[in-house]
Amino acid sequence: MARMIILALGVLSMxxxxxxxxxxxxxxLPFAADAVIERAVPDELVLEATVxxxxxxxxxxxxxxxxxxxxxxxxxxxxxxTVLLRFQGTVNQSGLLRAKAGLxxxxxxxxxxxxxxxxxxxxxxxxMITASQMDQARASLDAAKAGVDADRAQITAASExxxxxxxxxxxxxxxxxxxxxLGETANVGTPLFSGMSLDKLRVQTAVPQSWIPMVxxxxxxxxxxxxxxxxEAKSLIIFPYADEKSHNFTVRVVLPPNLDNVxxxxxxxxxxxxxxxxxxxxxxxxxxxRGELTAVYVVHGTEVTLRxxxxxxxxxxxxxxxxxxxxxxxKVATDPVRAGQYLHTKRMGGVS
Numbered sequence: 474m475a476r477m478i479i480l481a482l483g484v485l486s487m488x489x490x491x492x493x494x495x496x497x498x499x500x501x502l503p504f505a506a507d508a509v510i511e512r513a514v515p516d517e518l519v520l521e522a523t524v525x526x527x528x529x530x531x532x533x534x535x536x537x538x539x540x541x542x543x544x545x546x547x548x549x550x551x552x553x554x555t556v557l558l559r560f561q562g563t564v565n566q567s568g569l570l571r572a573k574a575g576l577x578x579x580x581x582x583x584x585x586x587x588x589x590x591x592x593x594x595x596x597x598x599x600x601m602i603t604a605s606q607m608d609q610a611r612a613s614l615d616a617a618k619a620g621v622d623a624d625r626a627q628i629t630a631a632s633e634x635x636x637x638x639x640x641x642x643x644x645x646x647x648x649x650x651x652x653x654x655l656g657e658t659a660n661v662g663t664p665l666f667s668g669m670s671l672d673k674l675r676v677q678t679a680v681p682q683s684w685i686p687m688v689x690x691x692x693x694x695x696x697x698x699x700x701x702x703x704x705e706a707k708s709l710i711i712f713p714y715a716d717e718k719s720h721n722f723t724v725r726v727v728l729p730p731n732l733d734n735v736x737x738x739x740x741x742x743x744x745x746x747x748x749x750x751x752x753x754x755x756x757x758x759x760x761x762x763r764g765e766l767t768a769v770y771v772v773h774g775t776e777v778t779l780r781x782x783x784x785x786x787x788x789x790x791x792x793x794x795x796x797x798x799x800x801x802x803x804k805v806a807t808d809p810v811r812a813g814q815y816l817h818t819k820r821m822g823g824v825s
């Protein structure tokens with residue numbers, strides 16, 4: 474069986490023989506080999522987790538009116554500040570015009586009240602009017618100022634009402650749901666759109682209570698993505714309470730921004746650091762995977778053998794843990810294709 478695997482991995486055409494012979498003539502092997510190393514690596518608790526979008530929101534109507542314009546639908550991408558829809562704004566515009574007209578009137582009253590107050594103040598200094606008349610003039614001036622302030626507040630409110638007839642995207646992202654159609658009438662609080670941003674993501678998982686002290690103490694995690702890709706967490710958010718039924722703690726792992734091929738709803742694995750121990754490591758490129766077989770080419774001088782190994786987790790630097798099958802200091806081929814070709818050629822008598 475082992476011979477069949479070696480032959481399958483090392484099929485070599487006669488055209489490659491001169492290359493190997495030339496390499497050996499120079500006193501070396503036609504592939505690189507690295508020593509098995511041992512160093513401290515984290516002990517990890519690996520749990521399944523679900524990817525979530527951090528920014529998820531439902532935009533609601535802030536005014537009442539009929540929808541006159543809809544610019545986006547489900548699955549459309551929108552940029553922050555882009556107009557999603559518009560309401561008919563006739564009533565809101567009328568309210569703003571009335572508020573502005575009211576301000577014009579009260580401003581004119583204020584000008585008259587100020588002039589009258591100045592005139593009476595001069596007469597009061599000459600003792601030509603009574604104190605009660607002066608108090609009445611001051612009260613009229615204060616009332617005129619209050620009227621102007623009230624109308625300015627009305628303009629602010631009316632302006633907000635006009636602004637509310639235009640609904641804009643709160644952030645860049647995708648439309649998930651649309652709750653209203655063109656021509657429909659919405660009231661204040663009516664849902665309009667639901668959307669989410671893919672720029673900021675996190676994963677959420679449940680950690681058993683027995684592991685929480687170690688997870689909290691080390692405060693480090695990696696998210697394991699397809700293709701043996703490890704992404705270090707930006708931060709951890711550990712809920713301060715456990716679920717009363719499962720006794721698990723919810724932990725949110727915040728991811729770095731703008732990751733490729735990571736989307737909300739995906740199932741991934743999260744590796745939490747819970748300790749540290751020495752482990753044997755080799756370059757992950759040294760592995761040979763064929764079905765259920767995982768092996769490496771072990772190099773002793775010019776002798777090469779294929780040896781099955783049991784592997785653990787991939788590390789952040791691209792190395793992979795060897796649980797069994799190797800010893801520290803042994804050398805393994807980092808280019809298993811060329812190592813297989815070399816071994817096959819040697820068995821066929823092409824290399825002495």
